[in-house]
Amino acid sequence: MVEANQPFRLQARAIRKSFGGVEVLHGVDLDATGGSVLALLGENGAGKSTLVRILAGDHAPDSGEIVVNGEAHGALDPIAARALGVRMIFQELSDAPALTVAENISLGRWPGRRGLIRWRKVRERAERALSELGVDIDPDAPVETLRIGERQAVEIARAISDNARCLILDEPTAALSAQEVERLFDAVRRLRERGTALIYITHRLDEVVQIANRVQVLRDGSVVRESEVEGATRADLVTAMVGRAVGEVKRPEAAQVDEAAEPILAFRSATSPGAFEDVELTVRPGEVVALYGKLGSGTAEVAESVFGLRTLSRGECRLKGQPHAPRAPHRAIATGVGFVPADRQRHGTFMVRSVAENLALPSWGRLSRHGLLRGATEARAYKRWHDELSIRSRNDPEQLMATLSGGNQQKVVLGRWLERESDVLVLVEPTRGVDVGARMEIYREIRKLARNGMGVLVATSDYEEVVQLADRAAVMARGRIMGDLDGEEITTERLSALAGG
């Protein structure tokens, strides 16, 4: 145990790590102290995850050391890290969904004697941990009945009831609603008061300002900035992350939209119970319309309804003037709708298949003759869009999708709907998990799609994305449209104000 008057301290010194001959960390230092929140910033691939996994004992460093309260270790394994009080909360929840909250909190370290569990103790332990976090969750509820934010809280409770002195949170707000984020921040502040050292991985700058004391920026496996949060401007941090000065978010060039043109997609008091209500929205050919709202506000659900993943109970949706109520994605595709889901890896791509197949798949109906399909036809389609979308790959149609970077995978997914000659493209969180650099290219490609006459609807929770991408925007909160913004009215301030802080 550590003396109460001496804060817990976890340090990394000159950590180096290579994977497959490529060095991803070039001698990185880190210093986390009890009672303080250290924000770890960086683009995807900067080495944040590798660094914290080394601290949590998931990877062994090639050289360098980990110092816990002055005691140096060459490497930790997960059990040793845990014994020292270092715990990591992963993005993917690692709970046992069918067990209760209390059971999850004591999972793997049951109180009891001679193999018999003392259930009263299990419950007490859970109540204590949950009240320390300041969350109100029923210890007897099965975890699978909880919301994502609550499940995350249970995982944190599990760590603190196991005497965690240093907690590593890996992009914990990625899947949370605005309210849940507030609750998480409350819990983080309580832990900080309690003397826990927190390492908080994120790429959202506003979160850094809200809860961190210190900030460390990683770029390409090196620390490029380490400072107090106070006094650091947003521009400083972005420049440090990206490695070049990035101007303030810029508006795109206004689209040439025929004001009199019939909308290609139109919602009239569209309602889907539990998701959204009385949505009025139009998209004309040639424009990009953003549907902005925090996670859980209903934007993604509206997008899904266009693609046959959700039905309207009231109101209607019209596509090219015709009533549009597809029962399944294949019907929506047949009527000219393309869809880019939020979770590219799980719902968008076929990692073990070739890039050409990934691009051509929805167009198989057109590319085939009497159900027969030739590889050469797919390869030709791929080559065309490879150049058009400047996809960075080996330009080999047989290359596996998994070998492309996230941004380039996303371009293949966009190319898919170009090849399909869709009239309307619906995208959900199109740049989630994509580097800042690749993000700009994807915006450019999306703008280009619209210029070629497509109607584009983007559901997003990233207001900078709206400013950089959209001709018009509708802002949603709690399933309702709170306001419409047109052209230069679209600013980050107005978007935040309408979405409710």
Add this chain to the structure above:
Amino acid sequence: MSDPVLTTGTVAAPSAPPPPGAVPTARRRQVPEVAALVVVLLVLGIFFSITSPYFLNYDNFVNIVTAAAVTGIIAAPATMLLIAGQFDLSVGSAAAFCGAVLASLALHNDMAFAVPVAILAGVGIGILNGFLVTVIGINALITTLGTLAVFRGLTQVLTDGQTLGVEHFSGLGTARPLFNIPLPVYIFAGVALAFWFLSRYTVFGRSMYAIGANPAAARLNGIRSKRIIFIGFVLSGLCVAIGGLILASQLGAASPQAANGLELSVVTAVILGGASLAGGRGAISGTMLGLLIIGTLNNGLVLLNVSSFWQTVAQGSLLIFAVAFDQLRIRLTSN
């Protein structure tokens, strides 16, 4: 609908793309895989050529292929099903059932009536499996484990537990139309070719790969997964019926124990041939090599006078080896 909701509760995309060059291309990886199978086959062939004087000759090679024919006819659709992430374990008992249907009808009817009905029985089993998997939505492994038991039992009911003789039906299984090679081998070759073509050059076959590679993405790209998987099970049922009839013809009888454990040989051949349990990968050509390996091993062990009990041990071990190899491959390529 039981489809996963796409937006609520999804977790952010994974942190880092794999470093370039970490995963070899499709083309580069397939070469060593097939090569490994060929090497295993050659090693077995050389070993048995040295240890047994009866192994290395034309007639024995025909024996090996003939013994593999029925398994192969059924393994071809099974390969496509596994590529789409589906299993059909009911093949053995379904084949026996088709044989029993044929035998019991042939007692009082014309063959011209009994044969089509027996084939329809196989197709019917395929429809039942497909319905349970796609419409009711039960896991294919469990569904077909259930139908495996159901149709083995029904076979015994139909035959009253006795072996029924089938007369005037030996042609299908034993005729040797060309090069002294039995007809089932030609049927096998035809089925294998058809499925090879289907899997490589048709939208149907390619959809199987997409479904196996990522079921959610397949649906979001307009593939009608349920319909395709349903057809896959029906094709499996059709091929099982053909296999069942060949077995009955070869034996001149329908035994309630016919094709017992056939599912083991089929699954072993398919997985040994490189179809991945993770789905989205595999090829008919690989399965054919897998079949030859199993066939050579069985044949060689017989020639060496190894008891048939040990052959079962060898085949089970081969399946475990194949699955372990597949797991290793998944681990190597997902990193």
